[in-house]
Amino acid sequence: MIETWQQQIKAAAAKGEKLAIKGSGSKSFLAPVRVGLTLDTRSHAGIVEYDPKELVIVVKCGTRVADVEKAMADAGQMLAFEPPHFGDDSTIGGTVAAGISGPRRAYAGAVRDFVLGAKVIDGKGDHLSFGGKVMKNVAGFDVSRLLVGSFGSLGVITEVAFKCLPLPKAQATRVFEMDAATAIEAMNRWYAEADPITATTWVDGKLHVRFAGAEPAVNTAVQKRGGEALVNDVDWWRDWREQRHAFFASAKELHRVSCKSTAPATDDMRTAIEWGGALRWVHADEASAAKIRYQASRAGGYASVWRGGASTHASAAQSLSDPLKDIHAKIKASFDPYNVFPSLSSSAGEGARQGG
């Protein structure tokens, strides 16, 4: 498969044609508009190497995230960034290229923190290997992390090595009735006080806190904080991660705000808060988009349209300052000198590109 893709890319480069890279399409709503022939990564699938004792799993790009998670769970391990699937067949390659992480993100780290190495076919058709399989590697530039969130603009990610973490021994979710301001304060303080928190979500006037880890630690935290137990919490968090919760379904236009975790709540728009306060989801309309962006930048972050917005919204990459745009263009050209792959800022239908 690799050779076929290399040929295809070389041919496209020679003819000045475009190629778009696609997995199952579960995150297409976030990606740049595809033009040209599609290169379907699902034909390169499978686990290349997995010895749980190594705490590393090496996977081909087209492998279903669900299959990877299953293999790891059987060995008592997990992908600790808790990737949202957004579809049954979502692939590992797409997960890395989209660079989005789930509820555990604020506590365990993002996709990029778990990518130890990656292989990629660049826009010249060369198959290259960056990073490796070790926990720490400072040999040369940290290129494998540039690929995270690159949305197929730099090349075809063909293989990824992830760091594995053991599944927690115990888990419990507690629910607290409180307003947004109190919830933001609690999420930040409890985390600073070293509670074994692995996820937080405030929605519909309720703060959900997932404690996980060794049993004594979880028990102590539950006793200390109180709250009500959430039964079936595994399902609840899965639905939340997959954005199947009613909060998401009822949004006509959904904005994603990434900000400092203590940023004050905005009470004039319907909002959900997760990642200890660092991620906010806001129901909004065209008219309030500018206001949300302004508030986000005041809170040290930025906002983007996630779903439902009109395509006229400036995408995240387009809103970069000139020197940053210049650097982006140079990085893009270093990987893809003939512009075979779409550029990160080619206007998307909806959504925005962001690492997470």
Added chain:
Amino acid sequence: MLVFERPSETAVASAVDALRKDFGERAVTSHSVREHHSHGEGMRDAGLPDVVVFPETNEEVASIVKLCNQARIPVIAFGTGTSLEGHLKALYGGVCIDLSRMNNILQVNAEDLDCRVQAGVTREQLNAEIRSTGLFFPIDPGANASLGGMSATRASGTNAVRYGTMKENILGLTVVTPDGRIIKTGTRARKSSAGYDLTRLYVGSEGTLGIITEIQLKLYGVPERISAAVCQFDELSNAVNVVITAMQLGIPMARIELLDEVQMDACIKYSKLEGFAAKPTLFMEFHGTDAYVAEQIEQMKSITADYGGSDYRFADKPEDRTKLWKARHDAYWAGMSYKPGNQAFATDSCVPISRLADCIAAAKAEIAKTSLTCMIVGHVGDGNFHVQISFNPDNAQEREQAETAAAQIARIAIGMGGTCTGEHGIGIHKLDALKEEHGEAVDVMRTIKKALDPNNIMNPGKTIPMN
């Protein structure tokens, strides 16, 4: 082949004049200051910069870089000069930018668990100044390095197993680019930023892509309970197997450090440690609530017992812990003073955890082929260890033996799916190993370097082999 053409003497002289005019006494050309800035720790082969400048603001840094870019003169950033791989050697002369006067902590946001510092702030300075907030910054290389230098080398320390390395703990940067522009990467937002992850590209670029002037860092709450313990073994392999088992079980150790019998002997003598034998040893530290720490210790005790470990010696009082970790951090100096007058190479391999025992055994076998004194110390929880190879610098044969052994140990690690450098970086000494490890991927790194620094003025000759 030269990767950079030395600028003409007149070009250098006029740049030095211009800098003197702008910076007065903060542009220094005395031999002693230039010599001090021509090397880190480790090997001291000379390569002096033409002038050392001490800027105080982002704009001053930008003005120096702009001038150098126009005149095609090398620019080398200097933090505290503790790097080990020849990073600071001015191969082609040029301007050294010493960031030590940019030592202000710009913000501490206790509730947000972050802070912003200028590049010249050292890790100890930061921790001293935030102590009253109940927060700390965990990354602790053995030296009291600058946070700019630590960012530039993607440094880590004794508690990377639990808190990660610099790359996981930097939220954003201010960087002066090679054409003298000031850019900001990342945001206060903890988690994400728009576009490519430029922060991670600059972190670890060893001063070859730009000068880091400010850093936004994550901070952590000081845990309720901190407990340190020492356990000794008769066999090195048993100590290593304890580490492997603990990591595979996911015991959330804050620190787990291995010292072999020679290193332990050196540390006992240098740091006057009492009541320990010169045997393979693990230094451990546990962070968490009382209950959590107690449970971790019980788990560890049962593992060490399986491998014939000694009873634990605990250090729970802050002053005892400080003494213990100071001894660990001083391991390098203990090694240097073990054979007075000698110099040393410190290897820096990192392998998948399951290969750690094999790799250390292979490294030991390599050492046994030489007549040199070697000792092993390492942050083994992440598969990283150092062999400090001591040699007489005036004895060409010893130096060659040391170089050969160091290169061979790097090769062994690469062969096991590991890397030649887990934390010290490439500098000038590991350029060949980088090629061996990354093959054609080095071409992309070189292309990025050429694209972002077309005149190759930023620390030329380091990090990325240019031919």
